[in-house]
Amino acid sequence: MQDxxxxxxxCAAESEEQLMATAKAICSSYDGPLIFRAGVWKPxxxxxxxxxxxxxxxxWLQRIQQTMNIAVATEVAxxxxxxxxxxxxxxxxxxxxxxxxxxxxVQALTDVIAQQLDKHSTHRLKGxxxxxxxxxxxxxxxxxxxxxxxLGIPVWAVHRGCSHxxxxxxxxxxxxxxxxIPLLIDPSHMGGNKEAIAPLLTNAWALQYDGAMIETxxxxxxxxxxxxxxxxxxxxxxxxxxxxxxxxxxxLMWLRSAIDEVDNQLWELIEHRMSIANQIGMHKRKQxxxxxxxxxxxxxxxxxxxxxxxxxxxxxxxxxxxxxxHDESINVQExxx
Numbered sequence: 001m002q003d004x005x006x007x008x009x010x011c012a013a014e015s016e017e018q019l020m021a022t023a024k025a026i027c028s029s030y031d032g033p034l035i036f037r038a039g040v041w042k043p044x045x046x047x048x049x050x051x052x053x054x055x056x057x058x059x060w061l062q063r064i065q066q067t068m069n070i071a072v073a074t075e076v077a078x079x080x081x082x083x084x085x086x087x088x089x090x091x092x093x094x095x096x097x098x099x100x101x102x103x104x105x106v107q108a109l110t111d112v113i114a115q116q117l118d119k120h121s122t123h124r125l126k127g128x129x130x131x132x133x134x135x136x137x138x139x140x141x142x143x144x145x146x147x148x149x150x151l152g153i154p155v156w157a158v159h160r161g162c163s164h165x166x167x168x169x170x171x172x173x174x175x176x177x178x179x180x181i182p183l184l185i186d187p188s189h190m191g192g193n194k195e196a197i198a199p200l201l202t203n204a205w206a207l208q209y210d211g212a213m214i215e216t217x218x219x220x221x222x223x224x225x226x227x228x229x230x231x232x233x234x235x236x237x238x239x240x241x242x243x244x245x246x247x248x249x250x251x252l253m254w255l256r257s258a259i260d261e262v263d264n265q266l267w268e269l270i271e272h273r274m275s276i277a278n279q280i281g282m283h284k285r286k287q288x289x290x291x292x293x294x295x296x297x298x299x300x301x302x303x304x305x306x307x308x309x310x311x312x313x314x315x316x317x318x319x320x321x322x323x324x325x326h327d328e329s330i331n332v333q334e335x336x337x
Contacts, residue, residue: 005156005184005211006030007073007092007129008236009037010218011226012050013057022218023064025233030240035092036064037073037213041081042225043098050224058088065091071126077105079112086116086123094129094213095144097160097189101133106144114151127154129213131186136162138173145181156182158213159204161190165265166200169258188215188229197231198239206245206253214239273325274332281333291333297326 008026013019023036038061042052061072073092076082077099085093093113099105117123128148132141141157148155157178159171175183187200201212217223220230231239247253284291301322308318 004032004209005035005182006032006240007035007037007184007211007213008216009073010223011039011188011215011230012042012224013038013040013053013060014224015053016057016060016063018218019057019060019064022216022233023068023070025218026216026236027068027070029233029237032240035071035073036061036068037094037215039225040074040085041077043075043077043096055084058084058090061090062088065089073129076109079108082109082112083116086113086120086125089124091124091126092129093125094158095131095148097131097134097162100131100141100144101135101137103140103143103147106130106147110147110151113148113153117151117153125153127156129156129158129184131158131160132162132167132170132174134162136167136170138170138177141170142174142177145178154182156184156210158184158186159190159209160186160213164190164192166190166203166257166261168254168261172254172258175254182210184211184213185209186213188213188226188231191229193228194220194231194235197229198242201239202242202245203257206247206250207257208247208250270325274328277329277332278335281335284333292330 010018010022019038026034026036038057040052040057040061041054042050058074061074064070065072071091073094074085074090075096076085076093077096082093095106095109099109113125113128117125128151130141130144130148145155145157157174159167159174161167162170171183174181185201185204187197187204191197191200197214201214204212214236215226215230216233216236217227217230218233220227220232223230281291283289301318304318304322305315307313308315
């Protein structure tokens with residue numbers, strides 16, 4: 001693990017005692033290179049959830065940086081965040097997924113960082129981390145990275161997935177387009193729960209990712225935000241101590257990871273379709289309508305055949321898939337459940 005970039009620490013800074021205890025627990029057991037992370041400002045979707053301590057917590061990170069001699073990182077989303085974090089000597093800044101979705105906002109942050117670097121030529125800013133946007137848009141992610149690269153500071157890409165889906169294909173596009181950019185995985189946000197972290201990390205190591213950002217809390221069950229996806233320091237160290245998988249054909253594994261994810265999405269959509277079919281069946285029974293309505297199916301099938309022809313999919317495939325879905329929809333609608 002010595003050659004991997006490991007960024008670990010709590011989702012949010014809650015108190016100086018919590019930060020210091022977490023950092024000490026990690027460093028006492030993990031002897032590899034480490035960047036300690038903590039969210040100071042938390043741009044949460046729900047305004048009624050914990051929004052972070054704010055500027056006060058930067059001093060806590062600074063004390064960890066100075067007393068434990070480790071680099072520290074935090075998220076920035078506004079110009080004032082950047083100014084405050086850089087003035088406190090934070091080593092690494094990351095741009096979160098919500099911010100990354102807006103290139104105008106990313107450019108504004110880039111401009112502020114440039115201004116601060118011009119004002120303070122001795123500033124210790126060591127690097128910038130750019131998470132992928134909330135939606136699958138590899139071009140936007142790459143564009144954000146290229147904006148930040150103009151600053152002349154190392155830039156790393158952080159793959160955190162979209163809505164608890166890995167989005168391997170998006171990361172593969174980035175990797176193919178810019179293989180020179182270090183790529184880190186954020187399995188905490190990607191999986192949304194701690195049980196998902198190990199398999200996601202194993203897959204990332206097999207795909208030769210350069211590092212990982214993993215949320216770690218001294219008492220995960222008591223965390224004020226994202227408690228379900230945070231590891232304890234002991235769990236983190238055990239995870240990082242596991243044997244790393246070896247991959248002979250990394251390119252093939254990238255493609256298989258992407259196709260596995262597409263398959264998962266297909267089955268989730270089929271499940272959703274059957275749920276709707278069940279509601280249609282209940283409505284038909286209530287209205288004394290026939291379950292089988294051949295004209296409706298023929299209309300749908302003709303539309304799919306035309307779509308398939310335009311997208312180079314054979315009539316045989318369209319017929320096979322649509323007939324199977326239709327048959328199962330009839331079974332669901334005829335069910336009394």
